[in-house]
Amino acid sequence: MASLKDLRLRIASVKATQKITKAMQLVAAAKLRKAQLAAEAARPYAERMEKVLYGLSSTLKSSPGAPRLLAGTGASKVHLLIVCTAERGLCGGFNNSIVRIARERAFALSSEGKDVKILCVGKKGNDALRRNFASWIVGLVELRGVKQIGYVNADEVGKRVLAMFEAGEFDIATLFYARFKSVISQIPTATQIIPVEVPADAAVKSDGAAYEYEPDETAILSDLLPRNISVQIFRAMLENAASEQGARMSAMDNATRNAGDMIRKLTLTYNKTRQAQITKELIEIVSGAEAL
Amino acid sequence: MADAFKFELVSPERLVLAVDARSVVVPGSEGEMTVLARHAPLMSTLRPGVLVVEGDGGTRRIFVGGGFAEVGAQGLTILAEDAVAVEDIDRAKLEQDIRNGEEDVRDAKSEDARRMAMMKVERLKGMAAVV
Numbered sequence: 001m002a003s004l005k006d007l008r009l010r011i012a013s014v015k016a017t018q019k020i021t022k023a024m025q026l027v028a029a030a031k032l033r034k035a036q037l038a039a040e041a042a043r044p045y046a047e048r049m050e051k052v053l054y055g056l057s058s059t060l061k062s063s064p065g066a067p068r069l070l071a072g073t074g075a076s077k078v079h080l081l082i083v084c085t086a087e088r089g090l091c092g093g094f095n096n097s098i099v100r101i102a103r104e105r106a107f108a109l110s111s112e113g114k115d116v117k118i119l120c121v122g123k124k125g126n127d128a129l130r131r132n133f134a135s136w137i138v139g140l141v142e143l144r145g146v147k148q149i150g151y152v153n154a155d156e157v158g159k160r161v162l163a164m165f166e167a168g169e170f171d172i173a174t175l176f177y178a179r180f181k182s183v184i185s186q187i188p189t190a191t192q193i194i195p196v197e198v199p200a201d202a203a204v205k206s207d208g209a210a211y212e213y214e215p216d217e218t219a220i221l222s223d224l225l226p227r228n229i230s231v232q233i234f235r236a237m238l239e240n241a242a243s244e245q246g247a248r249m250s251a252m253d254n255a256t257r258n259a260g261d262m263i264r265k266l267t268l269t270y271n272k273t274r275q276a277q278i279t280k281e282l283i284e285i286v287s288g289a290e291a292l
Numbered sequence: 293m294a295d296a297f298k299f300e301l302v303s304p305e306r307l308v309l310a311v312d313a314r315s316v317v318v319p320g321s322e323g324e325m326t327v328l329a330r331h332a333p334l335m336s337t338l339r340p341g342v343l344v345v346e347g348d349g350g351t352r353r354i355f356v357g358g359g360f361a362e363v364g365a366q367g368l369t370i371l372a373e374d375a376v377a378v379e380d381i382d383r384a385k386l387e388q389d390i391r392n393g394e395e396d397v398r399d400a401k402s403e404d405a406r407r408m409a410m411m412k413v414e415r416l417k418g419m420a421a422v423v
Contacts, residue, residue, distance in 0.1 A: 038305070041305060041306035041307065042304055042305055042306070044300075044302050044307050045302045045303060045304045045305075045307075045371055046304075048302060048362070048369055048371060049360075049371060052335065052360070052362060150305065151303070151304040151305050151373060154304075155373070156408065159407075159411075160404075211333045211334060211335050212332055212333060212334045212335070213334075213335050213336070214320060214321070214322050214334065214335070214336035214337075215321060215322055215336075215337070219337070220335055220336075220337055220360075223337045223360070224337075224360060227360075227373070230304075231304055234304050
């Protein structure tokens, strides 16, 4: 059995750890609120963009002059997986769950004989995917040091993806991230961003007004589509940021509780050991006196 | 007095401005246009330029670095990546930023960094040209 001194040290160290996890939980809670606000503030833009885009896309999709971002390249040989993860760990299964669906997709695609390229946004995803797919990873965008994700960060990634698309480096791009549902539930999601997927019911325009287009529908669409890529990535990044903080908050809450349990158990053992020692000493004294 | 209509300026990060306006001058890609109440439904792309919003609170001038305008039954909505009130732009600082940016282009170590720096300079120059 461990000595009293060992137990004392052990209890002290668990207490210190508990303080750290508690602090991390509080920090995550504060950051979560901020991330949620940012995600909400970004919603109007994305919604309006979507409305306009879907309206235009459904009318133009089948026309021969449709932009390639909408109609696709006609092939589906090379797939680009854009995997958005966090920059740090200690957030439960957050990074793992995103990496898992990305990895499954990559294996599925390669067994179908397709080529896979991976662009990592966030260091953790890169670390995990490097083990299986080192040769497929075409790039890593690190967001370390970015305090509040801004549109510029997303635009940077978007421009890079677009440049790759224009150079014919891939046919289909899919974005992986975790959708924020609640603090305890983040849903890893895969969304295809190139070519744009238009839901079937989008053809019904909300106000049905006959719009006048300036310059014309195709020109507007080809201006809008590249923007949409950046906006989609921006949205994924914001959702991801909120999800990460949510996941970290619940992970740290668990850790704090576990540390509490551990301290209780250790204290019990400590007291038992102490009492056993006192009893032992008393017996020694008593039996020593009797022997006289 | 002209009727008011709803005007919204939205950037990817937030709703920048939502006011009732009487007239808005929009820098459309095919020329400037003034949107008044009951304007016909219209969609247009924008070039970098200055929005002039006239409402109850006086006139506001806002720089937009390109974007997209939609006039519908509900009013005018502008989607812009980049929107700054003209009064917040400091001429001297802008010129300094351009010089710094050009330096960044020269010192860029990788092709990626150079491209990013060039984009930034072009954006700033666009701003300087119209303000």
